[in-house]
Amino acid sequence: MLERRGFSALLYDRIVPIGVVVAVIVVLWYGFAVLLNAQFERDQAARAKTEITTSQLIERTLSQDRPLLPAPHQVVSEIWDTTVMKKITSKRSLVYHGWITLSSTLLGFLMGTVLGISLAVAIVHSKVLDRSLMPWIIVSQTVPILAIAPVIIVVLNAIGISGLFPKALISTYLSFFPVAVGMVKGLRSPDVMHLDLMRTYNSSAAQVFWKLRWPASVPFLFTSMKVAVAISLVGAIVGEMPTGAVAGLGARLLSGSYYGQTIQIWSALFSAAVLAAVLVMLVDLVSRIVLRRMGMAQ
Amino acid sequence: MSVVIEAKGLDLTFGTGEGAVHALADIDLSIESGEFVSLIGPSGCGKTTLLRVIADLEKPTGGTISVNGVSPEEARLARAYGYVFQAAALYPWRTIAGNISLPLEVMGMSKAERQQRIAKNMELVNLTGFEKKFPWQLSGGMQQRASIARALSFDPDMLLMDEPFGALDEIVRDHLNEQLLKLWAQTKKTVVFVTHSIPEAVFLSTRIVVMSPRPGRIHEVIDCDLGDDRPLDIRETPKFLEIAHRVREGLRLGHSYED
Numbered sequence A: 001m002l003e004r005r006g007f008s009a010l011l012y013d014r015i016v017p018i019g020v021v022v023a024v025i026v027v028l029w030y031g032f033a034v035l036l037n038a039q040f041e042r043d044q045a046a047r048a049k050t051e052i053t054t055s056q057l058i059e060r061t062l063s064q065d066r067p068l069l070p071a072p073h074q075v076v077s078e079i080w081d082t083t084v085m086k087k088i089t090s091k092r093s094l095v096y097h098g099w100i101t102l103s104s105t106l107l108g109f110l111m112g113t114v115l116g117i118s119l120a121v122a123i124v125h126s127k128v129l130d131r132s133l134m135p136w137i138i139v140s141q142t143v144p145i146l147a148i149a150p151v152i153i154v155v156l157n158a159i160g161i162s163g164l165f166p167k168a169l170i171s172t173y174l175s176f177f178p179v180a181v182g183m184v185k186g187l188r189s190p191d192v193m194h195l196d197l198m199r200t201y202n203s204s205a206a207q208v209f210w211k212l213r214w215p216a217s218v219p220f221l222f223t224s225m226k227v228a229v230a231i232s233l234v235g236a237i238v239g240e241m242p243t244g245a246v247a248g249l250g251a252r253l254l255s256g257s258y259y260g261q262t263i264q265i266w267s268a269l270f271s272a273a274v275l276a277a278v279l280v281m282l283v284d285l286v287s288r289i290v291l292r293r294m295g296m297a298q
Numbered sequence B: 001m002s003v004v005i006e007a008k009g010l011d012l013t014f015g016t017g018e019g020a021v022h023a024l025a026d027i028d029l030s031i032e033s034g035e036f037v038s039l040i041g042p043s044g045c046g047k048t049t050l051l052r053v054i055a056d057l058e059k060p061t062g063g064t065i066s067v068n069g070v071s072p073e074e075a076r077l078a079r080a081y082g083y084v085f086q087a088a089a090l091y092p093w094r095t096i097a098g099n100i101s102l103p104l105e106v107m108g109m110s111k112a113e114r115q116q117r118i119a120k121n122m123e124l125v126n127l128t129g130f131e132k133k134f135p136w137q138l139s140g141g142m143q144q145r146a147s148i149a150r151a152l153s154f155d156p157d158m159l160l161m162d163e164p165f166g167a168l169d170e171i172v173r174d175h176l177n178e179q180l181l182k183l184w185a186q187t188k189k190t191v192v193f194v195t196h197s198i199p200e201a202v203f204l205s206t207r208i209v210v211m212s213p214r215p216g217r218i219h220e221v222i223d224c225d226l227g228d229d230r231p232l233d234i235r236e237t238p239k240f241l242e243i244a245h246r247v248r249e250g251l252r253l254g255h256s257y258e259d
């Protein structure tokens, strides 16, 4: 077998396949944009009692102000306009809104991770807590977040807490779950022999935790943190919707839909997706570094 | 010489009712300080279970047992023994030096003390130079040697070893047998050693306990008085072969009445 190295490997194993997929998506997207937006143009033409040629039709469907489905280049140029071309302090800057959402995502993710780990530690060390807490943890996730979010925001607003914290709380509500479940599994992952070994040394429960259970659970922790960080972003966006928040990607989505600004909606959606991908990749990167240091890299 | 392990009428049944397994029945065994005693017998005859009872990793359901004159639990709490499992059971996130350091950390030794003991024991098992390697970077034999160094690191008077060389090839096994024998001769620790191999048992032991299964009991105890000086080729001497033959006979007799 011929083995590809360096740039050539990157080109053939990554860039080419990903590029092909992206190209196919873009082509399909243009196709759908024309299809979905065509009706509006035909109606317009009919109303104005004019005929339009196919090429005119296509051209117009891809440059509408409020298209049903914006074309890729419209979204790209909107994103360009609202990131690079705007001051980041501007209320129209996506960077500004992205930062608002990111900060509550990160706060919520941090609180969710701490809460998830604490719950897991409690559950692993106490049979009673295992039986009493675990069902509630699972039930908590069966309640739709769209129902919970307004309640949390409104109640906290009523007692004078607003802004970052209530939104972060919704992220916490979503993100503690994968961490708790993953960490319970991770803290219980040491095999009997590893536990027996600690027993032969007459080690304390704290020593068993710090020297065995905790390091053994690290790979599990990172796996759940990858899920948790993505879900935290969803939580933050959801948290920006119910009160008609004025800032954040969620607010952009909401105001976009109030005023039929589909291009704005789509660019907010894309920013959210990119943000999620970057966050997950960052956690993954930290995970790789830590696991390599610990000698546990796969 | 003082008695280190004393078991009388020891009995252990796992579970109850239909699924109960009678793992140990009526075990009488007395082991003196400085002895090297091997437990040998067919699979499932309770060798591991007996070793685990001595280590207080399993509680007997009948009879009495004392270790160092006290209960196995008190002996364990006093860190009376080092236990070597059938698998190396190294912690994958610790380097080899880190693994050997584990019991020393648990026992609260100073860093200087730990480093000195790590160096000494790594040298003892011929692993000097591999301090910073992680377990997966070592061969199975080297991992097992590291686990022996770990058991020796806190200098317990007693070693409990459960088929430590079971998964290794003959050459490595011979080599480790020699090293273990040398170590035992130097330190005069009490060793209880589980094995499936007759030559290994005869080569290493001062006494061989032949066990038989269902329920696990002691079939015969064979003295193995080959003296302290045992080069590898002692295994071709008539005396060695004669003892090996007796162990084999014992195993056969112990086995015969069941099928």
Ligand SMILES: Nc1ncnc2c1ncn2[C@@H]1O[C@H](COP(=O)(O)OP(=O)(O)OP(=O)(O)O)[C@@H](O)[C@H]1O
Binding pocket: B014, B015, B021, B022, B023, B041, B042, B043, B044, B045, B046, B047, B048, B049, B050, B216
């Ligand atoms: N925790 C346990 N629960 C139930 N049964 C067990 C348990 N541990 C061992 N046994 C049973 O007790 C018997 C003795 O097991 P033990 O592991 O002591 O055998 P052994 O002589 O060490 O065998 P081997 O040579 O295969 O290691 C077996 O029948 C085994 O199935």
Ligand SMILES: [Mg+2]
Binding pocket: B047, B048, B049, B162
């Ligand atoms: Mg066994």
